[in-house]
Amino acid sequence: MLIKNGWVLTTRLEKKDVAVDGTTITEVGTSLSGSDVIDASNHLVLPGLVNTHTHLAMTLLRGYADDVPLTEWLRDYIWPREMNLTPEDCYYGNLLGSVEMIKSGTTCFHDMYFYPDQAVKAVKESGMRAVISYPLAEFGNPERAGHMLQAGLQFMDTLRTESRIDTSFGPHSPSTCSPEYLLKVQDHAQKLSKLVHIHLHESKDWVENFSKAHEKPPIEFLESSGFLKNNVCAAHVVHATDKELDILKTHGVKVLHCPSSNLKLANGIAPVASMIKKGICVALGTDGAASNNTLDLFAEMRLMTLLQKLNDPSAMTSRAAVKIATENGGTALKWKIGRIEEGFLADIILIDLRNPCMTPRHDVLSNVVYAANSSAVDTVIIDGEVIMENRVLKTLHEEDIVEKAREHAYDLVNR
Ligand SMILES: [Zn+2]
Numbered sequence: 001m002l003i004k005n006g007w008v009l010t011t012r013l014e015k016k017d018v019a020v021d022g023t024t025i026t027e028v029g030t031s032l033s034g035s036d037v038i039d040a041s042n043h044l045v046l047p048g049l050v051n052t053h054t055h056l057a058m059t060l061l062r063g064y065a066d067d068v069p070l071t072e073w074l075r076d077y078i079w080p081r082e083m084n085l086t087p088e089d090c091y092y093g094n095l096l097g098s099v100e101m102i103k104s105g106t107t108c109f110h111d112m113y114f115y116p117d118q119a120v121k122a123v124k125e126s127g128m129r130a131v132i133s134y135p136l137a138e139f140g141n142p143e144r145a146g147h148m149l150q151a152g153l154q155f156m157d158t159l160r161t162e163s164r165i166d167t168s169f170g171p172h173s174p175s176t177c178s179p180e181y182l183l184k185v186q187d188h189a190q191k192l193s194k195l196v197h198i199h200l201h202e203s204k205d206w207v208e209n210f211s212k213a214h215e216k217p218p219i220e221f222l223e224s225s226g227f228l229k230n231n232v233c234a235a236h237v238v239h240a241t242d243k244e245l246d247i248l249k250t251h252g253v254k255v256l257h258c259p260s261s262n263l264k265l266a267n268g269i270a271p272v273a274s275m276i277k278k279g280i281c282v283a284l285g286t287d288g289a290a291s292n293n294t295l296d297l298f299a300e301m302r303l304m305t306l307l308q309k310l311n312d313p314s315a316m317t318s319r320a321a322v323k324i325a326t327e328n329g330g331t332a333l334k335w336k337i338g339r340i341e342e343g344f345l346a347d348i349i350l351i352d353l354r355n356p357c358m359t360p361r362h363d364v365l366s367n368v369v370y371a372a373n374s375s376a377v378d379t380v381i382i383d384g385e386v387i388m389e390n391r392v393l394k395t396l397h398e399e400d401i402v403e404k405a406r407e408h409a410y411d412l413v414n415r
Contacts, residue, residue, distance in 0.1 A: 001384060002032060006040025006350065008340050009322070011049075011149060013364055018045060020346040023163070023384040027342055032186045036384075038184050042354050043378060044364055046322070047338045048107025048347035049297040050329020053197075053235040053256035053285025056091030056122075057085075059100070060409040061290035070203045070265045078290060081112065084415045089408045090115040094122035096405035099293055099398050099404040102126065103391065104296040104374035107347040110233065110256070110285070110333055112170040112197050116155060123165055127387045127395045129347060131236050131333050132159075133170030133197040136185060138177045145181055151293035153188065166335070168195035170235070174218050175206060179225045186227050193231075195334065197203050197256075200234035204268045219244040228253055233332055236261075237269045237275075245271070245278050254281045254332035257324070260294075261287035272324075273308040273315040284325045285333040301325050305369055313395045317364040 001020040008016035017032040018025060032153065057080075065077035101109060108129040111119050116132045123130045134152030134251060138145040156167040164192045169185050171177040177185070182198075189196045201207055201218060211217045219240060230252030237248070237255045248255065257270055275282050284304060286359050303319045308315040330338030337347045351358065351368070355376040359369045380388040387395055 001036040001038065001346070001381075002034035003038045003040050003045055003350070004032075006043045006045035006351070007364065008045045009365070016045075018340060020348075020384050022380070023345055025340065025342055025344050025346050025348075028177055028340060038350070038379065040350055042352060044350060044353055044358070044368070045340055046069070046105075046349050046368070047326040047330075047340055047344075048349050048380065048382065049105045049325050050252075050283065050338060051101060051106045051109040051286055051295065051297055051335065052233065052283040052329050053258055053287055053334050054097070054109055054111055054295065055288035055290075056097035056109065056111045056119060056295075057113050057115070058288030058290040059089035059295070060089060060093040060405060060412055061288070064413060066264070066289060066293075066353060070267060071205070073291070074264060081412055084412060085114055087115045087118050089412050090118040091121060092401065092405040092408045094119050094127070095396060095401045097289065098122055098126040098128055099393065099396055099401055100289075100295045102128065102380050102388050102396075103377065104298060104391060105349040105351070105377040105380065106246040106295070106297055107338060107349065107380060108329065108333065108335060110168070110170075113288075120159065120165060125395060125396070127164070127382050127385055129164045129335065129337070129345075129382055131166045131168050131195065131335075133168045133198075134170065135334050136172045136177065136181075137172040138181045142178070142181065143215065146291075149185065149188070156192065156194065156293060166333070167199045170197045173199040173202075174222065175210060179221070179227070181356040182222070185225050187231065188229055189366060190229070195231050197233045200237055201239050201244075202236040202262075202371060203265070204239050217241075217244060219247050223247050223251065235271065235287070236267070238262050238270045240271065240380045242274075245275055245280065246400045249278045249280050250274075252281075256285045256332065257282050257304060258287040258292075258300075259307055260300060261291040263303075264291055264293075269307050272304060272314075276316075276320065281328050281331050282324055283328040286391065296374050297325055298374060300366075301369050318363070318369040321369045322365055346381055346384040348381040352378040353377045
């Protein structure tokens with residue numbers, strides 16, 4: 001495949017050709033020749049966006065419970081519905097979320113939810129790239145949690161030869177998993193070279209309650225227990241002191257920042273600019289569509305950048321925001337994605353520069369962060385395959401999926 005004559009974001013924006021052989025970018029240059037040519041002369045060629053924290057099947061609960069705090073939201077709305085989830089619900093929730101993500105330029109995601117086999121099934125059909133976490137929670141029942149961990153190990157084993165799918169351990173949070181259980185999970189993760197995907201420092205109440213119960217704030221506690229390592233992907237980290245951020249940096253913990261969900265559940269604003277200054281790898285996520293309520297990373301990039309500018313307009317540039325949504329996602333998830341560069345996997349999106357939101361072009365990256373919406377995403381390529389062309393999905397039947405997902409969503413909340 002040859003993506004010809006597009007505006008390519010390398011060290012700067014310039015007109016280039018991008019050659020792809022199989023799944024990989026083989027050359028970025030000028031006057032390249034090749035077959036399967038895609039004319040990108042009116043397009044910006046960007047790495048696909050990476051959604052590093054979501055619960056994709058929760059797309060079925062989009063708009064189901066707004067305007068309540070986290071604890072009430074979970075206890076009164078989300079958990080009762082999740083008790084009645086079926087694998088088929090999750091399958092259609094995953095497909096619905098995949099349609100939305102592809103159409104808004106996301107090429108790779110990191111999921112944590114019930115029935116992870118259904119996420120795998122959807123990923124195989126959609127052609128997306130994903131890291132699927134096996135969800136783990138103890139809830140004071142170590143025997144059951146032990147069985148879950150064994151099932152997780154089996155799940156990972158069955159997927160070890162998949163090329164576009166990786167797996168990770170998904171212990172829900174330090175409040176639903178004991179320190180001993182977390183260490184056991186981390187031990188397996190180290191042996192298998194897998195990520196550990198966990199919610200951390202999401203609400204202020206939670207941090208305070210944990211600190212009282214364990215006589216140390218969670219991040220300090222997890223450090224002293226030996227849990228924090230560079231394979232830990234911590235979603236949220238809204239409330240963290242300078243000292244706690246230093247701890248995360250020391251151990252190479254990745255932060256999965258979900259600004260919309262944090263605001264919607266009144267959890268606050270994560271100190272992303274400070275994290276970046278300290279050299280922490282921050283990547284972007286939407287969280288589930290039940291607490292966002294979209295999976296559109298353009299909206300998330302814009303919100304993230306604006307929130308960091310509360311007191312300092314120079315706190316985050318457009319270029320830094322794009323890096324967080326692309327390259328840092330690749331670093332956090334350990335895929336060689338997020339850059340248009342020789343040797344990187346060919347996860348590429350073409351943005352139509354003729355779209356009104358991309359016009360005029362005083363600063364194209366500024367348009368991407370502050371003005372663009374998903375309607376500007378014209379073509380999506382994942383692992384060297386065209387998944388969407390002229391905004392038409394090639395792997396999924398959008399109309400059927402929307403219809404089936406709507407049926408399952410109504411059925412789920414009335415079951
Ligand atoms: Zn979450």
